[in-house]
Each structure stands twice: as C-alpha cells, then as structure tokens.
Amino acid sequence: MNVVVLAGGFGGARMAHGFALLDDVVEPVVMVNTADDLELHGLHISPDLDTVMYTLAGLGNTETGWGVRDETWSATDLLARYGEPTWFRLGDRDLATHIVRTARLRAGASLTEATAELAAALGVRARLLPMTDDRVRTMLRTADGWLDFQDYFVRRHHDDDVAEVRFDGVESARPTDAVIAALESAELVVVAPSNPFVSVAPILALEGVAHALRSGPARVVAVSPIIGGASVRGPAAALLRSLAGERGSAGVARHYSRVQPGLIDVFVIDHADAAEADAVRGAGFTVAVEQTMLAAEADRRALASRLIELA
Amino acid sequence: MNVVVLAGGFGGARMAHGFALLDDVVEPVVMVNTADDLELHGLHISPDLDTVMYTLAGLGNTETGWGVRDETWSATDLLARYGEPTWFRLGDRDLATHIVRTARLRAGASLTEATAELAAALGVRARLLPMTDDRVRTMLRTADGWLDFQDYFVRRHHDDDVAEVRFDGVESARPTDAVIAALESAELVVVAPSNPFVSVAPILALEGVAHALRSGPARVVAVSPIIGGASVRGPAAALLRSLAGERGSAGVARHYSRVQPGLIDVFVIDHADAAEADAVRGAGFTVAVEQTMLAAEADRRALASRLIELA
Numbered sequence: 349m350n351v352v353v354l355a356g357g358f359g360g361a362r363m364a365h366g367f368a369l370l371d372d373v374v375e376p377v378v379m380v381n382t383a384d385d386l387e388l389h390g391l392h393i394s395p396d397l398d399t400v401m402y403t404l405a406g407l408g409n410t411e412t413g414w415g416v417r418d419e420t421w422s423a424t425d426l427l428a429r430y431g432e433p434t435w436f437r438l439g440d441r442d443l444a445t446h447i448v449r450t451a452r453l454r455a456g457a458s459l460t461e462a463t464a465e466l467a468a469a470l471g472v473r474a475r476l477l478p479m480t481d482d483r484v485r486t487m488l489r490t491a492d493g494w495l496d497f498q499d500y501f502v503r504r505h506h507d508d509d510v511a512e513v514r515f516d517g518v519e520s521a522r523p524t525d526a527v528i529a530a531l532e533s534a535e536l537v538v539v540a541p542s543n544p545f546v547s548v549a550p551i552l553a554l555e556g557v558a559h560a561l562r563s564g565p566a567r568v569v570a571v572s573p574i575i576g577g578a579s580v581r582g583p584a585a586a587l588l589r590s591l592a593g594e595r596g597s598a599g600v601a602r603h604y605s606r607v608q609p610g611l612i613d614v615f616v617i618d619h620a621d622a623a624e625a626d627a628v629r630g631a632g633f634t635v636a637v638e639q640t641m642l643a644a645e646a647d648r649r650a651l652a653s654r655l656i657e658l659a
Numbered sequence: 660m661n662v663v664v665l666a667g668g669f670g671g672a673r674m675a676h677g678f679a680l681l682d683d684v685v686e687p688v689v690m691v692n693t694a695d696d697l698e699l700h701g702l703h704i705s706p707d708l709d710t711v712m713y714t715l716a717g718l719g720n721t722e723t724g725w726g727v728r729d730e731t732w733s734a735t736d737l738l739a740r741y742g743e744p745t746w747f748r749l750g751d752r753d754l755a756t757h758i759v760r761t762a763r764l765r766a767g768a769s770l771t772e773a774t775a776e777l778a779a780a781l782g783v784r785a786r787l788l789p790m791t792d793d794r795v796r797t798m799l800r801t802a803d804g805w806l807d808f809q810d811y812f813v814r815r816h817h818d819d820d821v822a823e824v825r826f827d828g829v830e831s832a833r834p835t836d837a838v839i840a841a842l843e844s845a846e847l848v849v850v851a852p853s854n855p856f857v858s859v860a861p862i863l864a865l866e867g868v869a870h871a872l873r874s875g876p877a878r879v880v881a882v883s884p885i886i887g888g889a890s891v892r893g894p895a896a897a898l899l900r901s902l903a904g905e906r907g908s909a910g911v912a913r914h915y916s917r918v919q920p921g922l923i924d925v926f927v928i929d930h931a932d933a934a935e936a937d938a939v940r941g942a943g944f945t946v947a948v949e950q951t952m953l954a955a956e957a958d959r960r961a962l963a964s965r966l967i968e969l970a
Contacts, residue, residue: 416737422729426753426755430759439733440734440751441734445737447754448741450701
C-alpha cells in the first residue's frame with residue numbers, strides 16, 4: 349500500500365515509524381516539513397528531517413525526542429569558545445549529519461538527493477522527502493516582533509505568545525516532483541500528529557500540495573496532536589488557542605476544516621478525548637477514537653495498522 | 660624582541676611554544692606551513708596551524724602530538740556510516756575548529772583573518788600567520804605515483820619511498836603582507852625543528868620569503884629536526900635520505916646550505932649529535948649544541964631562551 353505521511357519532527361517521526369515497522373505491507377513515503385531548517389556555523393540543519401531519519405534508523409534519542417542516542421557534546425564546548433551561538437544544541441554525532449548534508453548541498457545536490465543519501469546510509473528503507481528543495485522559513489510574530497522559528501522554539505522555549513505565523517519563501521517555493529508524484533499515487537495520506545500551524549501548514553501551503561491531496565485517490569486521515577487537551581510536546585495547544593481561538597482535539601478538527609475544507613476525510617483522536625468525538629463529527633469528519641500516544645514502538649505500529657484499516 | 664618562528668606542525672608547535680612561554684620578553688610570530696591543508700567533508704582543515712594553535716592554547720593532545728586533549732570521537736562513527744573517508748581522524752572538539760574556520764572562509768574572511776580570530780578566542784597571544792592565504796598543496800612522487808600530502812602522511816603512514824616533492828600552486832601563491840612585514844621587522848628568525856622538505860620548504864618557496872630573510876636584519880637560526888640520527892617524529896630522516904642523499908643533523912645542514920645558501924646563520928644540533936658539530940661547521944654555519952628534545956615545557960622555554968642569546 350502506498351502511504352504518505354505528512355510529518356513535522358517529534359509526532360511525525362513517531363507516526364512515520366509506525367508505518368516503517370509495517371514494511372511488509374507498506375512502502376511509506378514521509379514528506380517532511382523543512383520550514384524549520386536553519387543555517388548555523390555555516391551548516392545546513394534540517395531538524396524535522398533529522399528527527400524522522402534518526403527515529404526510523406533506530407538511532408533516535410528517545411529521552412529528548414530529538415538528536416541521536418548515545419550522543420556526546422564535545423564540539424559544542426569549543427564552538428562556545430569560538431563565540432558561536434550554542435543555544436541550538438548540536439551533539440557530536442548529529443554534527444556529522446549536518447556536515448555531510450552541507451557538503452552534498454555545496455557540491456550541487458538537492459536537499460532531496462542529500463536526504464535520500466543520508467537516510468539510505470543509515471539503513472532507512474522508508475522514503476524521506478523534504479517537502480521542497482527551495483528555501484521556506486517559518487516566522488512567528490510575538491510581542492518582541494517577528495522571530496525565526498528556532499529562535500522562538502528552542503532559544504526562547506516557545507514561551508512567547510504568538511499572534512501570527514508566516515512562511516517566508518513559500519509563494520515561490522515549489523514542492524519537488526517526487527512530492528507531487530508520491531501524493532498522486534498515494535492510497536492513504538496521513539497527516540501526522542504534528543503541529544498544525546508550524547509543521548503541517550508549511551507543507552500544505554506549498555503550491556499544488558493541497559490540490560494534489562484533494563484531487564488524488566487517497567483517503568486523507570489526520571491524527572490529532574492534542575491528547576487530553578494538551579500538546580504531547582511543543583506549542584500545538586498554545587498556538588491552537590492564540591492563532592485559531594480553539595482548544596482540544598475538536599478545536600484542531602475545526603481549524604483544519606476551516607483552513608483546508610474538504611481535504612481531510614477521517615480525524616483520529618485519542619481515547620482520552622472520546623468525549624470530543626461528536627464535536628469532531630460536527631466539523632465534518634469521520635471520527636476514529638484510538639490510542640494515539642506513540643511513545644512505544646508497539647503503539648506506533650498498532651496505530652499505523654489501524655489507519656490502514658480506516659483507509 | 661621580535662621573533663619569527665617558521666613552523667610546521669609537531670616540531671614547529673613545540674618550538675613556538677617555547678617562545679610563547681617567554682612572552683614577557685618576546686612577541687613571537689609563528690609563520691605556519693599551509694601546504695598540508697586539505698578539504699575533507701567540505702571542511703577546510705589546516706593541520707599545522709591547528710597543532711600550533713592547540714599547543715599554544717594549552718589544549719594540545721600531548722600523547723598524539725596532534726588534535727585536542729580530552730577528545731571524543733563520536734562524529735567519526737556517523738561520518739563512517741555516511742561513507743565518508745575517516746582515515747584522517749577528526750575528533751569532535753577538533754571538528755568545531757574546522758567548522759568555524761570553514762564558515763569564516765565561506766563568509767569571505769582570509770585564512771589569516773580566520774586564524775587570528777580562532778587563536779584569539781582560545782587565548783593564544785602569539786601571532787599565528789598562515790604562510791599564505793592562497794592555495795598551495797604538497798605532492799609527493801612515490802612508486803604509486805603522485806600522492807597528496809595527507810594521503811602519504813596519514814593514510815599511508817609515510818611508508819612510501821619519496822622520489823620527488825612539489826608544491827602545487829606555489830608559483831602563483833603570495834606570502835601575505837603580514838608575513839613579509841613580520842620577516843622585515845624580525846630580529847630573530849627561527850627555522851623550527853620541522854621537516855625541511857615538507858614543512859619548511861613550502862614557506863621558503865613562496866616568492867619573496869627567502870629574499871626577505873636574506874636581506875632583513877634578523878639572525879636566522881635553524882634547529883635540526885634530527886636527534887641521534889633519527890626524526891623525533893615523522894619522515895624527516897627518510898626524506899633526507901631519499902631526496903637529498905644525506906643523513907643526520909649534518910646532512911640537514913648540508914641540505915639547507917645547498918638549497919638555501921646564505922640564508923641560515925646558526926645551526927643548532929642536539930647534544931646527542933655533538934660529534935657532527937664539525938661537519939655542520941663545514942657546511943658553513945655557526946653551530947650550537949643544545950638540548951633540542953622539546954617534549955617538556957621547561958625544555959621548550961630553555962631552548963627558546965638559548966636561541967635569543969645566540970641571536
């Protein structure tokens with residue numbers, strides 16, 4: 349079965365992993381947000397791609413939810429002595445990824461090509477596709493003005509109230525041919541339990557992506573990133589309130605139905621939020637109530653299986 | 660006193676350190692070979708500059724003679740998985756230096772500027788000057804053809820017989836203004852106990868350097884890199900035989916008098932080679948017999964003091 353997962357980092361990686369664990373029946377394509385990418389120390393860093401890649405390679409740091417397991421932090425000591433900013437923590441193993449990616453990009457490879465090469469080297473069989481090879485950058489407007497995504501997310505611990513989000517470059521950026529082809533041949537598209545505003549929205553904002561989803565044959569299933577009214581991780585719940593005036597999984601459903609009407613067919617919420625099922629239905633979706641906390645591999649695999657059944 | 664040290668990596672760093680330890684009376688300028696530089700993983704690596712810098716910063720790995728002390732090796736694991744060559748071992752701390760240098764160079768800084776910035780950040784007070792900002796690369800002809808320097812030196816453990824050495828790019832490369840100015844105002848120039856063929860020769864091959872040394876007011880003192888007939892480290896003795904048909908410290912003296920006549924005033928040999936003093940004199944030099952094994956800081960400082968007295 350051709351499955352495409354639209355993914356950010358944390359929740360996207362866990363959901364994608366579930367499908368990768370079903371590789372006897374599924375050839376998952378993971379379409380990853382790159383609007384969080386940044387240049388630091390002259391290196392091109394793709395945090396969401398890396399979180400997905402490390403997770404699927406079995407190298408993910410399950411304690412932090414980002415970076416590589418068994419990591420060391422020696423380089424950052426010397427980076428700090430050289431006066432480099434170190435609030436975006438880069439472990440030593442992780443640095444190798446950024447070094448090789450940057451070298452490939454400077455040698456003329458596309459991000460899609462560099463990603464495929466890195467992922468294959470780590471034994472990842474799922475296909476990892478950056479949403480675009482062009483530069484898109486998420487910016488967030490706060491009381492202190494417009495902030496770069498990682499400035500907001502990492503340096504300032506997503507503590508700021510966000511009044512507005514924009515994706516610089518998204519109008520001129522194009523999804524890759526591989527992205528469009530994968531969407532057109534998909535039988536199931538899963539919107540991962542990733543942040544709707546800063547992980548999923550940049551992918552859907554690319555010209556042609558939402559159209560391909562609406563016009564393609566795939567069932568589109570979205571998994572709520574909210575469990576029990578709170579984000580599993582990160583600022584999803586906070587952004588849901590400040591940007592959409594909504595709360596809870598039903599609020600996510602209403603938000604998607606408003607900004608992307610007709611795009612999603614099935615909306616999946618956690619058992620903890622079963623009471624919101626009617627409200628989700630009211631937003632126009634078929635609703636499914638599942639175990640969506642994906643810390644354990646078994647739960648990732650089980651949810652992926654269920655989503656295939658739903659499709 | 661204005662002292663300039665012409666330096667390769669290992670012996671150059673130890674000799675330069677001796678002068679840096681005398682910083683109440685000396686403002687040493689260390690003029691460093693860059694013909695060993697290489698690009699690896701897209702990073703600009705300057706092994707000799709780094710060995711000097713780490714040694715003067717008190718960060719040198721005294722066991723290996725290169726790299727940083729208390730080093731870790733995590734990045735190289737992942738570099739290997741990505742199929743990158745790992746015979747040139749790069750520690751995690753060391754990588755930070757190459758990352759920052761490369762970023763500065765790509766941002767338009769010269770190697771001289773990037774070096775000054777890195778060294779200052781590590782608290783090095785001596786002035787580190789790459790011999791040139793241009794690209795010069797040492798190549799060695801062996802039975803297997805021409806090899807890059809680090810291929811010969813590191814990957815093949817300098818086991819090959821060398822029939823010829825050339826410095827690609829040296830005809831068009833120029834010493835920096837800082838190099839020429841330092842040579843012109845030097846009162847003492849020390850040719851460090853570095854390899855005459857692959858560390859010192861590239862510096863002297865740059866247009867204007869040998870001329871500035873001969874026409875300037877400085878006394879030029881060379882320290883033999885051979886003790887007891889053998890290299891302290893590396894292939895100096897082997898290259899002395901294969902390229903100059905010479906042996907021992909007297910052989911080094913004869914080689915210098917042949918290829919750079921009139922450039923060196925005083926030639927320093929170790930007590931272990933005192934019997935060669937007459938032969939060194941016969942090559943046309945004033946000779947000094949000193950303790951030239953520079954493993955201990957006290958010995959580095961003592962030799963530096965003696966060289967100042969000799970000048």
